Amino acid sequence: MPxxxxxxxxxxxxxxxxxxxxxxxxxxxxxxxxxxxxxxLRNEGLCIVQRNPAVYSVDTPNVSEERxxxxxxxxxxxxxxxxxxxxxxxxxxxxIVPLNDTPMDRVLSRTSWREEYPxxxxxxxxxxxxMIRDRRYGPNYEExxxxxxxxxxxxxxxxxxxxxxxxxxxxxLMGLEQFATEWAERRERLVxxxxxxxxxxxxxxxxxxxxxxxxxxxxGNVSPExxxxxxxxxxxxxxxxxxxxxxxxxxxxxxxxxxxxxxxLAPGIARSKIDYIEAFTPAPDTDMTxxxxxxxxxxxxxxxxxxxxxHLQPLPAIEAMTRQLLREAAPGDRFLIGxxxxxxxxxxxxxxxxxxxxxxxxxxxxxx
Numbered sequence: 001m002p003x004x005x006x007x008x009x010x011x012x013x014x015x016x017x018x019x020x021x022x023x024x025x026x027x028x029x030x031x032x033x034x035x036x037x038x039x040x041l042r043n044e045g046l047c048i049v050q051r052n053p054a055v056y057s058v059d060t061p062n063v064s065e066e067r068x069x070x071x072x073x074x075x076x077x078x079x080x081x082x083x084x085x086x087x088x089x090x091x092x093x094x095x096i097v098p099l100n101d102t103p104m105d106r107v108l109s110r111t112s113w114r115e116e117y118p119x120x121x122x123x124x125x126x127x128x129x130x131m132i133r134d135r136r137y138g139p140n141y142e143e144x145x146x147x148x149x150x151x152x153x154x155x156x157x158x159x160x161x162x163x164x165x166x167x168x169x170x171x172x173l174m175g176l177e178q179f180a181t182e183w184a185e186r187r188e189r190l191v192x193x194x195x196x197x198x199x200x201x202x203x204x205x206x207x208x209x210x211x212x213x214x215x216x217x218x219x220g221n222v223s224p225e226x227x228x229x230x231x232x233x234x235x236x237x238x239x240x241x242x243x244x245x246x247x248x249x250x251x252x253x254x255x256x257x258x259x260x261x262x263x264x265l266a267p268g269i270a271r272s273k274i275d276y277i278e279a280f281t282p283a284p285d286t287d288m289t290x291x292x293x294x295x296x297x298x299x300x301x302x303x304x305x306x307x308x309x310x311h312l313q314p315l316p317a318i319e320a321m322t323r324q325l326l327r328e329a330a331p332g333d334r335f336l337i338g339x340x341x342x343x344x345x346x347x348x349x350x351x352x353x354x355x356x357x358x359x360x361x362x363x364x365x366x367x368x
Contacts, residue, residue: 004021005020005021006153006154007024007026007042007045007046007047007048007153007154007155007156008047008153008154008155008156009153010022010024010045010047011024011026011047011156011336012156012214014301014333014334014335014336015214015215015253015275015276015301015303015334015336016214016253017334019333019365020365021364021365022045022359022360022363022364022365023326023329023332023335023336023337023359023363023365023367024045024047024336024337025045025046025047025336025337025338025352025355025356025359026046026047026048026049026156026303026336026337026338026339027046027047027048027049027338027339027352028048028049028051028338028339028340029048029049029050029051029052029155031339031340031342031343031348032046032048032348032352033348037349037352037353040353041352041353041356042154044356044360045356045359045360046352046356047154047155047156048151048154048155048156049155049156049158049338050147050148050151050155050156050157050158051158051160051217052147053140053143053144053147054140054144054159054160055139055140055141055144055159055207055208055211055212055213056137056138056139056140056204056207056208056211057137057138057139057140058135058136058137059135059136059137059138060131060134060135060136061134061136062085062086062130062134063083063084063085063130063131063134064083064084064085065081065082065083066081066082066084067079067080067081067082068080068082072095076095076096076097077095077096078093078094078095078096078115079093079094079096079112080092080093081093081094083118083127083131085127085130085131085134086130087126087127087130088123088124088126088127088130089127090118090119090124090127090128090131091116091118092114092116092117092118093114093115093116094112094113094114094115095112095113095115096111096112097111097112097113114172114175117172117173117174117175117178118172118173119169119173119174119175119178119182120178122186122189125189125192125193128173128193129192129193129196132193132196132197132200133196133199133200135200135203137203137204137207138207139207139210139211141211141212144157144159144211144212144213145212148212156214156215157212157213157214158213158215158216158217159208159211159213159215159216159217160216160217160218161201161204161205161208161216161217161218161219161243162201162204162218162219163219163221164201164218164219164222164235164236164239164240165194165195165197165198165200165201165235165239166194166227166231166235166236167219167220167221167222167227167236168197168219169190169193169194169197170226170227171221173193176226194235198239201239201242201243202242205242205243205246205247206246208243208246208247208252209246209247209249209250209252210250213252214251214252214253215252215253215254215255215276216243216247216252216253216254216255217254217255217256217257217278218239218240218243218254218255218256219256219257220256220257220258220259220278220279221257221259221260222236222256222258222260222265223260223261224260224261224262224263224264224265225261229264229265229268232265232268233268237268237271237272240254240256240272240273240274241272241273244272244273244274244275245273248273253275253276253301254273254274254275254276255274255275255276255277255278255301255303256269256274256277256278257278257279257340258277258278258279258280259279259280259281259286259305259340259341260281260286261286261287261288262280262286262287262288262293263287263288263292266288266293266296266297267296269296269297269300270296270297270300274300275300275301276300276301276302276303276334277293277297277300277301277302277303277304278303278338278340279303279304279305279338279340280293280302280303280304280305281304281305281307281308282304282307282325282328283307284307284309284310285307285308285309289328290302290304290325290328290329291328294328294329300334301334301335301336302329302334302335302336303335303336303338304325304335304336304337304338305338305339305340305341306321306322306325306337306338306339306355307321308341308343311343311344311347311348311351312344312347315350315351315354318350318351318354318355319354319355319357319358322337322354322355322358322359322363323358323362325337326358326359326362326363326367327367329367330366330367330368331365331366331367331368332363332365332366332367333365333366337355337359339352
């Protein structure tokens with residue numbers, strides 16, 4: 001069936017108040033292996049969400065960084081990163097692994113897992129804070145524009161601000177267990193580190209706002225079971241407001257990757273100035289259905305992740321879930337379906353084709 005809009009135009013229409021010819025279907029770069037099936041899907045309307053390169057560059061004139069790739073005793077590839085400054089040395093280790101241990105996944109899909117976080121004890125607060133305050137940011141617009149020209153009308157370019165300061169500490173600097181310990185025993189010192197990151201992010205907002213990107217994500221992966229409602233309200237929501245103010249002044253949209261349980265956080269999200277809820281994953285994978293999300297956030301754009309667990313089911317179930325999502329999203333404005341998680345190598349072709357087939361035949365607006 002011919003389409004009247006390019007994949008990028010369809011996504012932009014859904015995001016900026018237009019009327020796409022059918023509900024957009026998107027996928028992150030790196031999740032669509034180069035192949036004949038990829039070309040067919042892009043021709044049929046699948047839009048790539050291109051998240052790199054960043055619209056800003058970063059330099060640390062007083063902190064050196066060294067990365068060493070090596071193979072551990074278990075035969076796995078690893079990367080050790082070392083940061084050196086006048087106030088101390090920090091190290092971190094990532095293990096490089098295929099997403100699934102199959103020949104196809106070893107070729108197509110590799111990711112990394114943190115084995116050693118930068119923060120290992122109270123002695124690391126000072127060098128970490130020094131490194132954060134040492135960061136200098138500048139625009140990287142030319143590289144971003146060049147990538148956009150290369151991708152053409154099959155992709156939408158998205159800027160990224162990075163994790164929210166408290167999420168940065170939780171996920172990238174400390175890890176869950178160490179975070180819990182520091183919150184209980186040295187909370188004031190942890191909050192000082194958080195405040196340094198807040199100042200750091202404020203350097204980024206105007207660069208992203210002035211960039212060629214029309215949309216930008218700010219962190220996400222907020223787990224209510226770990227972050228909790230009080231910390232979310234006190235430390236997470238305020239940074240969204242600052243970023244949104246900067247982006248909205250330049251006509252840009254701000255989104256957050258809310259892919260976990262959202263029921264506890266839903267009222268705060270509704271009050272926020274976030275424009276789109278990205279990667280929202282409906283039941284059966286989380287504690288909210290798409291219909292409940294529509295009710296909770298009537299003025300937000302819902303850019304969902306197709307429920308990951310359903311990808312393991314037969315193709316008729318994939319089509320049925322797509323139809324259910326369309327019913328719950330009616331009338332279908334401000335709604336997009338995306339792939340934001342990895343799909344098994346033996347399922348992605350058929351599943352993506354099935355989703356797109358239903359969207360093109362039954363996803364024309366207004367939905368009923």
